[in-house]
Amino acid sequence: MSSKNMIEAKNLTKHFERKIALSSLSFTIKQGELVALIGPSGAGKTTLLNSIIGLVPISEGDLLIDGQPLIGYKKGKVLAKKVGVIRQQFDLIGPLAVIHNVLAGKLAEWGTLKSLFSLLVPHEKELAMKALERVGLHEKAYEITSHLSGGEQQRVAMARLMVQNPEIILADEPVASLDPARADDILTMLTKLITEEKQTLITSLHSVEYARKYFTRIIAMKNGEIFFDLPTAQVTDDLLAELYQIKSGGMV
Numbered sequence: 001m002s003s004k005n006m007i008e009a010k011n012l013t014k015h016f017e018r019k020i021a022l023s024s025l026s027f028t029i030k031q032g033e034l035v036a037l038i039g040p041s042g043a044g045k046t047t048l049l050n051s052i053i054g055l056v057p058i059s060e061g062d063l064l065i066d067g068q069p070l071i072g073y074k075k076g077k078v079l080a081k082k083v084g085v086i087r088q089q090f091d092l093i094g095p096l097a098v099i100h101n102v103l104a105g106k107l108a109e110w111g112t113l114k115s116l117f118s119l120l121v122p123h124e125k126e127l128a129m130k131a132l133e134r135v136g137l138h139e140k141a142y143e144i145t146s147h148l149s150g151g152e153q154q155r156v157a158m159a160r161l162m163v164q165n166p167e168i169i170l171a172d173e174p175v176a177s178l179d180p181a182r183a184d185d186i187l188t189m190l191t192k193l194i195t196e197e198k199q200t201l202i203t204s205l206h207s208v209e210y211a212r213k214y215f216t217r218i219i220a221m222k223n224g225e226i227f228f229d230l231p232t233a234q235v236t237d238d239l240l241a242e243l244y245q246i247k248s249g250g251m252v
Contacts, residue, residue: 004031006066006168006200007052013060014047014224021047023224024061029200031167034191036211036232037204039221040244045204048221049170052202053083066167080108084166086190088173090157094146098137101145101156102128105163124163131159135189151182158190162197169194171203175210183207187214208240 007029014022022044029035037045050056051063054070063070065082073079084105085091092101106124132138135155140148145156154174161169171190175183191214194201205211211218211232218235220227220243227243228235 004066005029005064006031006033007202008064008067009061010063011061012048012051012058012063014044014051014056015059020224022051022058025226027219027226027229029202031200032195032198033200033217034194034215035200035202035217035219036215037202037219037221038206038208038211038243039227041206043221044224045221046172047224049085049172049202049204052168053085053170054079077108080164080166082166083168083170084161084164086154086157086161086169086171086174088176090153092145092153092156092160094144096145097142098132098145098148098156099125099128099141102131102141102159102163105160105165108164127163128159131162132156134162134193135159149182150178151186154178154182154186155189158186158193162193165197166199168200168202171201173204173206176206183210191215 005028007027009025009027012022012025013020025048037048039045047056051058052065052070054073065073065079073082093104103124129138129141132141135158137152137155137159140152145153148156174190175186178186187210191201203215212235216232217230218232219229220235220239222243228239230239
């Protein structure tokens, strides 16, 4: 694995009015790592991911992306080449054909006019088709996206990320809306593709089982703080029970 630091957080803090959403988080994520974020609802996982992509401005601390402060990245092309996002809701335009949603990964690079023209005549069609082939949807390129199943739509979102080709991928509960079989398919494919491309993956998950099965490192959050940050093999059942406050009567 590369020793290159892709994300460095130093005393990262975020306040929402009087509430502390993130409290003095410090960690480093290296190129090629597969990191799962786990923790109870409201722990700060989504806020952390949104801070890394620049959607939520931090209140205090420093955040470096590939050695450069996040605030130093201009919105658009430069940041889009560094960080891409895949979400539970897929963020696809349902009435459009699959190929157009895949090529949306090029929007930051193309600009408005070329993007609009591509809706009529798809630009870089071969790039989109190659990405769709890798996620097993080559034959559905011209189908209406909303007609696809949830698992297929998530694969369209993955193909869009492949076209964007960022160095870091943030996945916010990417399988929460899928049944267990489809969730396993998506996580198997996602981690395989990212490993092949030597990208870096940070994924928030409710499922500890998926975190243990597909990721090499687990960062657990609780009340806006890091509860533990360990290689997956070192995460014990006792630690997880303490994280989720599991008692004899169940989870509280």
